[in-house]
Amino acid sequence: MNIEIVAFGIAKDIIDGKMLNISISDSASIGDLKKHLLEQFPAFKDLVSLSFAVDEEYQKDEYLLKENQTVVIVPPVSGG
Amino acid sequence: MNIEIVAFGIAKDIIDGKMLNISISDSASIGDLKKHLLEQFPAFKDLVSLSFAVDEEYQKDEYLLKENQTVVIVPPVSGG
Amino acid sequence: MFHQFQEDDFFMEDNIKIEILTKEINALELEQFVANPACGGIVTFTGTVRNSTKDKKVLRLDFEAYEPMAIKELKKIAETVFEKWAVRKIAIQHRVGSLEIGEIAVVIAVSCPHRKDAFAACEYTIDTLKQTVPIWKKEIFEDGEVWVSAHP
């Protein structure tokens, strides 16, 4: 299935863009997507943390994705 | 000897004025002055605390007074 | 579908004011928002852009936010604050975009009947903001730039 990735902060630099479409197996979870991204973009391994959000909420590795869903990559935050 | 008393806050109400001259034995201490005031104005006994300042500094009971010195009565503070 | 960001996202209730701003923050406005005749104490945290990091000269900071989610996360912090302390009002503004040295990046103002609560709630808010709210800053140096806290 197709997943739309949106990147912020350093994640934008790593995927070299704001958005990215990824083709991943049906019924993939956030955890699967993470594994996929770490393989495609090894620079993510160097980050302190890597979180993901769907529908403007953090989601755990177990969260199951749906076709055409938008997933936001949340690299280590540094507001304030 | 003569001691000039200056009062603030509730102490003004208790001595019924801003200033007061007190005649006390030579070589009296702040402690002696306090005893004198508690006798003359028993309302001081009802306060949470009663401190004294000379030269804009808190002084302990042992502090020895001099002729014509000004002593400030510092009732419980409540700034802020 | 991908959410189209507004320029200035915000959330506003009687007791909570949360904003992500592209323009200058006015700390006084936030203090006035939280001020309340039933409250004796207001504690305000103002975060400004420092001129150096680990002795290296910073030229400016670029802030970026995932704005709708940042508002949601800030709202969660505010709600936790109301659960944990006797807080009357809270206001949080965070700026995004390019900020010069000395400019205000964030202001948090909290009013409480008792000051101890206001200090604790304000400190909790800035600490948690830095841990959970999707906002990122990039330090611009003379010889390069670095996303803050990204790497160990």
Place this chain on the structure above:
Amino acid sequence: MFHQFQEDDFFMEDNIKIEILTKEINALELEQFVANPACGGIVTFTGTVRNSTKDKKVLRLDFEAYEPMAIKELKKIAETVFEKWAVRKIAIQHRVGSLEIGEIAVVIAVSCPHRKDAFAACEYTIDTLKQTVPIWKKEIFEDGEVWVSAHP
């Protein structure tokens, strides 16, 4: 001889600003005084006049200070703050005279390279101010008046 009080007593150094004022306090002015390009965090405490004490309606507060000694005691607090925490600048203003509900009685602003220090130093300052600085307030009720904290 008895010291003749000035209207507005103050103490001012590069890093310390202390004032007892008869006119309105401007919190923003204090925040600007402590703001510093080397500091990332400013914590401000603003104490305002509450509309009630123990559910009893307060009409106004009358503040009185032994001004030269109050300045000295505030200076001691500021010096202790510089010893205990990595504070860059501190500003304290306390108002005297008759204050209406909601008016600002005291503002304390502290800037530090690290925010934890700024919170601790600001809270220490207001806590200690309330314990040692010769300032007194009288609450004016509809049916009388009371010197705050005077009696157990």
